[in-house]
Amino acid sequence: MDLKSLVRTIPDYPKPGIMFRDVTTLMADAQGFKATIARLCEPYRTEPVDLVAGIEARGFILAGAMADRLGCGFVPVRKKGKLPWKTIQQEYALEYGTDTVEMHVDALSHGKRVLLVDDLIATGGTAGAAVKLIRRLGGEILGAAFIVDLPELGGAKLIEAEGIKVHALMAFEGH
Numbered sequence: 001m002d003l004k005s006l007v008r009t010i011p012d013y014p015k016p017g018i019m020f021r022d023v024t025t026l027m028a029d030a031q032g033f034k035a036t037i038a039r040l041c042e043p044y045r046t047e048p049v050d051l052v053a054g055i056e057a058r059g060f061i062l063a064g065a066m067a068d069r070l071g072c073g074f075v076p077v078r079k080k081g082k083l084p085w086k087t088i089q090q091e092y093a094l095e096y097g098t099d100t101v102e103m104h105v106d107a108l109s110h111g112k113r114v115l116l117v118d119d120l121i122a123t124g125g126t127a128g129a130a131v132k133l134i135r136r137l138g139g140e141i142l143g144a145a146f147i148v149d150l151p152e153l154g155g156a157k158l159i160e161a162e163g164i165k166v167h168a169l170m171a172f173e174g175h
């Protein structure tokens with residue numbers, strides 16, 4: 001099944017020069033969504049995953065379905081100010097300025113084996129911050145899975161430089 005053709009590309013969104021890779025069209029397709037979850041889970045089916053950590057917001061949709069399929073739990077990585085309990089925070093650089101992601105302090109305990117998931121990796125800023133949060137909580141990261149990689153932006157390389165294997169279902173040229 002050709003999953004790439006189910007991803008909608010929106011030129012110049014949210015700003016000129018960005019090709020927005022919209023996975024909602026892939027998720028809306030029953031066969032496409034099923035195949036996406038199966039392929040994202042494929043490398044980890046025999047791995048001892050304790051938790052899937054999903055990055056807000058599209059990462060939640062994938063991580064929830066993957067956790068169910070892998071028979072493990074789900075924990076959220078959220079933008080600042082959204083989580084109700086005590087959190088740890090990690091700032092990361094954007095093109096202009098910074099942003100912050102958070103996890104609950106008790107989202108995972110020391111030694112938990114965690115799979116990190118988001119819809120897309122671009123510069124790797126968001127996923128890199130999530131890696132730091134999981135490691136600060138004592139988690140061991142088994143891998144990082146994405147539907148889309150934008151290799152020209154170098155994010156996957158950054159995550160691999162952290163010693164984490166990146167699994168992406170497809171790549172697009174450009175930004």
Ligand code: AMP
Binds near residue numbers: 123175
């Ligand atoms: P980054 O931190 O640069 O790796 O950006 C990754 C986050 O931004 C992911 O949560 C994506 O959903 C979103 N994102 C970045 N670039 C794009 C793009 N071209 N199309 C769709 N989403 C994007």
